[in-house]
Amino acid sequence: MKLVILGKGGQGVLFFSKILAQMALNEGRSVKATEIKGMAKKGGVVEVQMKIDEGLSPLIKRGEADLVILLSPDLEEYGKTFGQKILKFTEEEIKKAFEKVPQRLVNTYLLGVLLARHKIFDKKTALKVLDEENKKSFLKGYEDAEKNVQSQDGDFT
Amino acid sequence: MLKRLYLSGNEAIAYGLIEGGVRFLTGYPGTPSSEILPTAQKLKLRYKFKGFIDWAVNEKVALEMAFSASLCGVKSAVTMKQVGLNVAMDPFLNAAYVGPKASFVVVVADDPGPHSSQTEQDSRLAAYLAKVPVLDPSTVEEAYLFAKKALELSSEFEIPLMLRTTTRISHGKSDIVVSEEFPQEEFNPSFKENLKNWNIELQRLAATPKLRHLLHKRLNEKLDALAERNKPRFFYQGDILILTSGIVFSYLVELIEEHQLENKITLAKFDMPFPVKYQKFSEFKRVITLEETSPLLELFFDTEGRRNGLVPKEGELTPEVCEKIFSRLGLIPEKKSIAIPPLKRPSLCPGCGHRIGLFALKKVFGKKAIFCGDIGCYTLALNFGVTDTVFCMGASLSFATAIKKLFDEKEKQREVVGIIGDSTFLHSGIPPLIDAYHYRVPFLLIILDNETVGMTGNQKTPAHRVSYEGKPLNPVKIEKILEGLGLDFVKVVDPYDYKETLQVLKEAKEYLKISDKPCAVIMRHPCVYTREGLLNNPKRPVQILEEKCTGCKFCLSEFECPALYFDESSEKVCIDKTLCIDCGCCQFVCPKKAILEVKA
Numbered sequence: 205m206k207l208v209i210l211g212k213g214g215q216g217v218l219f220f221s222k223i224l225a226q227m228a229l230n231e232g233r234s235v236k237a238t239e240i241k242g243m244a245k246k247g248g249v250v251e252v253q254m255k256i257d258e259g260l261s262p263l264i265k266r267g268e269a270d271l272v273i274l275l276s277p278d279l280e281e282y283g284k285t286f287g288q289k290i291l292k293f294t295e296e297e298i299k300k301a302f303e304k305v306p307q308r309l310v311n312t313y314l315l316g317v318l319l320a321r322h323k324i325f326d327k328k329t330a331l332k333v334l335d336e337e338n339k340k341s342f343l344k345g346y347e348d349a350e351k352n353v354q355s356q357d358g359d360f361t
Numbered sequence: 362m363l364k365r366l367y368l369s370g371n372e373a374i375a376y377g378l379i380e381g382g383v384r385f386l387t388g389y390p391g392t393p394s395s396e397i398l399p400t401a402q403k404l405k406l407r408y409k410f411k412g413f414i415d416w417a418v419n420e421k422v423a424l425e426m427a428f429s430a431s432l433c434g435v436k437s438a439v440t441m442k443q444v445g446l447n448v449a450m451d452p453f454l455n456a457a458y459v460g461p462k463a464s465f466v467v468v469v470a471d472d473p474g475p476h477s478s479q480t481e482q483d484s485r486l487a488a489y490l491a492k493v494p495v496l497d498p499s500t501v502e503e504a505y506l507f508a509k510k511a512l513e514l515s516s517e518f519e520i521p522l523m524l525r526t527t528t529r530i531s532h533g534k535s536d537i538v539v540s541e542e543f544p545q546e547e548f549n550p551s552f553k554e555n556l557k558n559w560n561i562e563l564q565r566l567a568a569t570p571k572l573r574h575l576l577h578k579r580l581n582e583k584l585d586a587l588a589e590r591n592k593p594r595f596f597y598q599g600d601i602l603i604l605t606s607g608i609v610f611s612y613l614v615e616l617i618e619e620h621q622l623e624n625k626i627t628l629a630k631f632d633m634p635f636p637v638k639y640q641k642f643s644e645f646k647r648v649i650t651l652e653e654t655s656p657l658l659e660l661f662f663d664t665e666g667r668r669n670g671l672v673p674k675e676g677e678l679t680p681e682v683c684e685k686i687f688s689r690l691g692l693i694p695e696k697k698s699i700a701i702p703p704l705k706r707p708s709l710c711p712g713c714g715h716r717i718g719l720f721a722l723k724k725v726f727g728k729k730a731i732f733c734g735d736i737g738c739y740t741l742a743l744n745f746g747v748t749d750t751v752f753c754m755g756a757s758l759s760f761a762t763a764i765k766k767l768f769d770e771k772e773k774q775r776e777v778v779g780i781i782g783d784s785t786f787l788h789s790g791i792p793p794l795i796d797a798y799h800y801r802v803p804f805l806l807i808i809l810d811n812e813t814v815g816m817t818g819n820q821k822t823p824a825h826r827v828s829y830e831g832k833p834l835n836p837v838k839i840e841k842i843l844e845g846l847g848l849d850f851v852k853v854v855d856p857y858d859y860k861e862t863l864q865v866l867k868e869a870k871e872y873l874k875i876s877d878k879p880c881a882v883i884m885r886h887p888c889v890y891t892r893e894g895l896l897n898n899p900k901r902p903v904q905i906l907e908e909k910c911t912g913c914k915f916c917l918s919e920f921e922c923p924a925l926y927f928d929e930s931s932e933k934v935c936i937d938k939t940l941c942i943d944c945g946c947c948q949f950v951c952p953k954k955a956i957l958e959v960k961a
Contacts, residue, residue: 214940229367229536236501237534239369240476246710246890247923247940260500261611262533265680266699281702 211275238262309341316345375400377508384412385430390817391442394470420445483655501535588636712944714886718856737782755789850880901945909955
């Protein structure tokens, strides 16, 4: 599985990627990843490419990612160079995340949304990796998104 | 005990070095090498072995310190980025001649691309120049294994070893098995213990040119012996041979398997691309070298590659580029390449003290002043017109000195400013300032002091009072250095105090008109990218008065805070509250006074 995670510095892109990697490792799968951070820190583009159970290098050729996860919607055009399957969070989901959990837990809420919408990992795997408060935030995201998934047709834009 | 850990290449190198017995490790931060030393510090805290692991003031000093530790019989290593090795070239070449006593490894991280460097230079060629064997890992796991292997070879052949990594290895991550065994090796530095044989030792420790010739000969013999043993590893069986080393090997394996070229291509992987022994490879139809970023194996084995235009002469050899080379060889059909849209250019962080300080500088000195910039976050001030040159570490002050001197010789009045960070100043800004003082060159020296090495991930500077182990350190005061040199205008301001900053800069401007010495303004504000800096940062929340904002975009182009954006529908500037840290600096910027502090 080839994943690309894109966002801005300060959004917790690296944290998000680390949790995804940890889930794969917990399932006994191997992970290769690469992190590219530009010169700017807060607000600068952060790009993580991650291969799970495949390859020798962490790099993913343009157009070949199985899923591109966008933490920042304005990176969509760039994200599409990696693959057509883009997962972005809707404004409503992000708004809800900020309402329901403190800012530092927004990431794990969105992780819940991600796993509800796209089952790249089992929910149980996530629960094993997260600590207590992150677990709660994750579950909130997961449950909120699950309700939505049933009413929506197709989870990708 | 064997353990499976998810590590970056840099973390893996730290594990390899420390497990291999390194007890003196130093370096200077530089992307993508910076995480090796902090990881080793964590291991030292965890396993409590004796030794020294901390930053040096620059790469030259770092390499000299580590090498002398090796001469005391302590296994040592030094880390830096590729342009840092340029700073350390003098001791690097010398170390090969003199030869270490205990293992001595120079870890250098190259940056093909480049992603965050001035050059794409290939440190394997620096190793060749210095006659230092170089290991070039292809995976994170190899980075760990080669760190240990480098130490072993260094000790066996009494020669320095270079461990060359690249951004994709250093910042790549992978689950690898480490032994995490840190034997409490005997830590027993010794030097000049045996006076009887000291004269023999002196023949290499303090060799005169005549003896250097002998040392050179001995070095060549070591290289020949190593080359004799250094054999490539072969993979697959085809009649096109590709020689390779480093991360490119991993890309090639993936591409060969993806396109089922196992019968078309043979791969020869050099774990150690120097020294090698010439061989002909005449049984193959074509022999090509794919390596980052300059021809090395290609030259030794006289193969196809960059010299016949098959391989691009610049840029990273990404999997896409390798794939294109395969289609040029007629192995696979040509693929349409995907155009990559440009990303938004990087900016200083919201709330960064450098931004408001440099804005004040622009305000007082005007855009006609010559702003000689340097290497650090503040390079980004070129986005809003307060940096005219970016060259290499310390060059801001050499440039400012020479440029100002030229105009003075011509008796032409020009205002020249050298802008340098605290860490960069200590790294290599002091020597040019000595010349500026000596030759009576009145330029303005701005030291942006955020008390950290910001751009590379907030490593400590010599201004710190406590080490990572909680031991006391002597803090180095930059103002004392400046006063000690003989500057009599040395002022320290917090750029968040905008009025005071303007005042001091105006005084400096007046001073320079009548003085024949450089004058210095230290703008001191902690980096807001550190946890501590952010927590203690003043809170001055602002609001934008919509009726006053004319949408002139002055703040966006002249101040460029990422938290300010132009709202197309209202045609006004707005604040992105997810990025804003309430520093309140933008209230001093708006010419229409539309940004106001919200008083509690």
